[in-house]
Amino acid sequence: MALRRIYGTETEYGIIHRGVKDSNPISASSFLINAYLSKTSGPGVGPYSPTVGWDFIDESPDIDIRGFAPIGSLPPEIEPNLVNAVLINGSRYYVDHAHPELSTPECLDPLSLLKWDRAGDEILINSMSAANEALPEGEEIIIYKNNSDGKGNSYGCHENYLVSRETPFGRIVQHATTHFISRQIFTGAGKVGTEVTGEKRMEVPFQLTQRADFFEEEVGLETTLKRPIINTRDEPHADPLKYRRLHVIVGDANLCEVSTFLKLGTTGIVMAMIEDDFLDNRLKIADPVHALREVSRDMSLEAPIRLEDGKTATALSLQWELFERSDKYISEFGYENVGGESVLKVMDYWEKVLSALGSNPDELFGFLDWVTKKKIIDSYADRHNLEVEDYKLSALDLQYHDLRPEMSLFSRISSEKIISREEIALAVENPPDETRAFFRGRCLQKWPENVIIANWDSMVFDTGDQNLHRVPMMEPLKGTAQHVGDLIDNCETVIELIESISETV
Amino acid sequence: MAEREQKKRKTSESDKSSTESNELASSRNEELSSELDELLDEIDEVLETNAEEFVKNYVQKGGE
Numbered sequence: 272m273a274l275r276r277i278y279g280t281e282t283e284y285g286i287i288h289r290g291v292k293d294s295n296p297i298s299a300s301s302f303l304i305n306a307y308l309s310k311t312s313g314p315g316v317g318p319y320s321p322t323v324g325w326d327f328i329d330e331s332p333d334i335d336i337r338g339f340a341p342i343g344s345l346p347p348e349i350e351p352n353l354v355n356a357v358l359i360n361g362s363r364y365y366v367d368h369a370h371p372e373l374s375t376p377e378c379l380d381p382l383s384l385l386k387w388d389r390a391g392d393e394i395l396i397n398s399m400s401a402a403n404e405a406l407p408e409g410e411e412i413i414i415y416k417n418n419s420d421g422k423g424n425s426y427g428c429h430e431n432y433l434v435s436r437e438t439p440f441g442r443i444v445q446h447a448t449t450h451f452i453s454r455q456i457f458t459g460a461g462k463v464g465t466e467v468t469g470e471k472r473m474e475v476p477f478q479l480t481q482r483a484d485f486f487e488e489e490v491g492l493e494t495t496l497k498r499p500i501i502n503t504r505d506e507p508h509a510d511p512l513k514y515r516r517l518h519v520i521v522g523d524a525n526l527c528e529v530s531t532f533l534k535l536g537t538t539g540i541v542m543a544m545i546e547d548d549f550l551d552n553r554l555k556i557a558d559p560v561h562a563l564r565e566v567s568r569d570m571s572l573e574a575p576i577r578l579e580d581g582k583t584a585t586a587l588s589l590q591w592e593l594f595e596r597s598d599k600y601i602s603e604f605g606y607e608n609v610g611g612e613s614v615l616k617v618m619d620y621w622e623k624v625l626s627a628l629g630s631n632p633d634e635l636f637g638f639l640d641w642v643t644k645k646k647i648i649d650s651y652a653d654r655h656n657l658e659v660e661d662y663k664l665s666a667l668d669l670q671y672h673d674l675r676p677e678m679s680l681f682s683r684i685s686s687e688k689i690i691s692r693e694e695i696a697l698a699v700e701n702p703p704d705e706t707r708a709f710f711r712g713r714c715l716q717k718w719p720e721n722v723i724i725a726n727w728d729s730m731v732f733d734t735g736d737q738n739l740h741r742v743p744m745m746e747p748l749k750g751t752a753q754h755v756g757d758l759i760d761n762c763e764t765v766i767e768l769i770e771s772i773s774e775t776v
Numbered sequence: 777m778a779e780r781e782q783k784k785r786k787t788s789e790s791d792k793s794s795t796e797s798n799e800l801a802s803s804r805n806e807e808l809s810s811e812l813d814e815l816l817d818e819i820d821e822v823l824e825t826n827a828e829e830f831v832k833n834y835v836q837k838g839g840e
Contacts, residue, residue: 426839
């Protein structure tokens with residue numbers, strides 16, 4: 272039986288610092304995050320205690336899910352000296368390489384994760400205002416939610432799905448690959464041009480995804496070089512005997528809520544079907560790296576993808592197959608372990624989106640990013656009679672992702688909303704109830720001065736006595752509002768909390 | 777039994793929502809062109825003034 276799914280995302284945002292001669296993205300990112308933290312911190316009100324650090328003890332990004340590291344592969348680096356904060360909503364907010372990055376709290380369903388993913392965007396928008404208030408006149412920090420600079424440099428929006436350790440990894444590779452290649456038709460954020468070495472930029476005037484150009488391998492450990500469609504980083508941040516974390520690096524960062532929701536929701540269902548061995552082998556793609564690019568560049572959505580059994584299929588037909596199979600799976604196995612009732616919403620949007628992609632993709636303006644962006648760019652080019660090479664079209668592409676509300680092209684159109692403004696505001700200030708993120712966030716809300724260190728799977732408290740107290744949180748389904756909500760409410764001091772926990776755990 | 781109920785519920789929900797979404801789609805189609813026209817009218821006010829310079833200066837370090 273499929274495991275109760277745990278979901279999360281990590282988004283690296285693009286950043287530029289204007290008005291300075293030699294801008295440095297690492298210091299700009301630190302400035303941005305520190306501006307947010309200092310504006311919002313304070314006992315009981317802020318999202319951050321200045322004393323709380325991130326604990327790297329349990330971080331081991333170089334462990335390969337296959338149990339070995341191929342010769343010549345590079346483990347990702349950890350940079351422990353950069354800004355690294357934990358927020359009261361259970362998120363982690365930090366500088367990674369040369370980007371601000373926000374990891375959502377652990378969520379139990381795709382709808383909940385969409386909410387905290389949107390809260391992450393809101394935190395970046397608030398950070399931008401805080402930073403720009405603090406910067407000298409003439410300087411400005413601008414944040415973009417995209418994945419590439421159009422010059423061959425890419426940064427990621429990673430998804431995480433905890434899956435059962437018992438599930439054979441080969442089965443995950445086969446079926447997840449088929450889904451990742453074909454789901455591009457609704458997850459793509461759209462891009463003007465190609466960034467593949469050796470190709471002229473405008474050889475590909477527009478493609479579905481930001482990321483397809485950057486993938487060269489089928490399976491591997493890297494995230495920055497020779498990126499693989501299936502990433503094998505094996506770092507579950509949870510009981511390793513029960514869970515593995517599928518770290519998905521192949522997706523785009525989305526602005527359309529429907530794109531984000533479907534990206535997470537459909538993948539969650541596919542993972543459950545993999546765990547329960549509900550998918551057959553017919554849908555195995557023959558040359559995944561090639562197919563990933565082909566699908567991204569096929570604006571007709573009709574290009575045949577070669578399957579291993581010699582037949583061909585389109586991305587749309589593969590998605591229909593996965594949809595039908597999911598429908599059957601849900602009626603046989605139920606949806607409780609995939610994400611409860613939000614799964615029905617996933618199925619409704621999935622069906623609607625696939626139908627429209629097959630008949631009239633323009634209907635999905637405001638639903639899918641690539642459709643929306645393409646429509647804006649095509650209409651602008653028509654109106655002004657622009658050639659495909661015109662820089663204005665690339666400028667429109669970038670500005671679609673600008674997070675400044677007054678400059679963002681995305682925020683100027685009326686997009687389909689699944690989450691309300693009020694829900695997003697609540698998710699900026701509060702953790703989800705259903706996972707251990709609740710314990711992390713509530714403790715930071717209530718006792719920010721006593722939390723010394725936080726991590727995904729542990730927290731360290733200073734109660735004022737001689738010892739620091741480490742609370743392990745290896746099970747993401749514990750430490751929920753149901754488990755510890757009353758306990759935290761009823762404890763006045765952190766000493767009481769630690770004493771009660773030692774009694775109950 | 778529980779499975780059948782669940783299936784029934786799902787089917788009736790998606791029927792309802794597909795009727796709703798058909799209506800939604802046709803009204804959206806009409807809205808779309810006027811909304812796009814509006815956006816195109818005002819886009820030059822927000823579009824970065826020197827598009828070429830803006831695009832060339834948008835350089836990021838690789839991440840992940």
